Amino acid sequence: MFATLSKLKYLLVGFTLFGKICVAQPMVKQTAACENSMILKQVDSLKAEFQKQGFIVVKEASMPMESEYEIPVVVPLREGTWYRVIFIGDITSRLYEVRMYDWNERQVVYQKKMWGDVDGNIINYDYIPKFTEYHMIKPVQVNKKNKNVCGYIMMFKKVIK
Numbered sequence: 001m002f003a004t005l006s007k008l009k010y011l012l013v014g015f016t017l018f019g020k021i022c023v024a025q026p027m028v029k030q031t032a033a034c035e036n037s038m039i040l041k042q043v044d045s046l047k048a049e050f051q052k053q054g055f056i057v058v059k060e061a062s063m064p065m066e067s068e069y070e071i072p073v074v075v076p077l078r079e080g081t082w083y084r085v086i087f088i089g090d091i092t093s094r095l096y097e098v099r100m101y102d103w104n105e106r107q108v109v110y111q112k113k114m115w116g117d118v119d120g121n122i123i124n125y126d127y128i129p130k131f132t133e134y135h136m137i138k139p140v141q142v143n144k145k146n147k148n149v150c151g152y153i154m155m156f157k158k159v160i161k
Helices: 002-024 037-052
Strands: 055-066 073-077 083-089 095-101 107-114 122-127 133-142 148-158
Touching: 037 055, 037 083, 037 122, 037 148, 055 073, 055 083, 055 133, 083 095, 083 133, 095 122, 107 122, 133 148
Parallel strands: none
Antiparallel strands: 055 148, 073 133, 083 122, 083 148, 095 107, 095 133
16 A cells, blocks of 8 residues: 555656646747738739639638748648649748658758849749648748748649539
8 A cells, every 4th residue: 555655646746747847838829820911912813813724722821930930831732633832922021932842851842032033022833743642831031121021822723624
């Protein structure tokens, strides 16, 4: 009986310490989606254009971003399906990049745009996966004036009629 009480005492002390450690960890809070009227106008225009070309929106999100930090977006893609991925960054950023990785963490797409490019804040590419699997899209933008910037990502799928 003494051995059982001793084990129980150690368990209680262990759970108490573990609980204090868990409580002491900082919480990461998801912030609300940011709104940028310039980006939203571009989104509406691109949606209309790609829908005319036979694409449908399968994923879209406005996302608050921190300059120079990637935001991972995980998406399930089906083998042989034609996808179009679009990232729109804040117009005041200097650099925009998107990297896309397959399930085996091989980079399958890399695109970079600079502020002075004709369509500088928009990265747009087509992708047809060879396998049905999850992919990770990592957009990043560099803005020297603002630490916190808005970004928008959309993924379209070609509809075959």
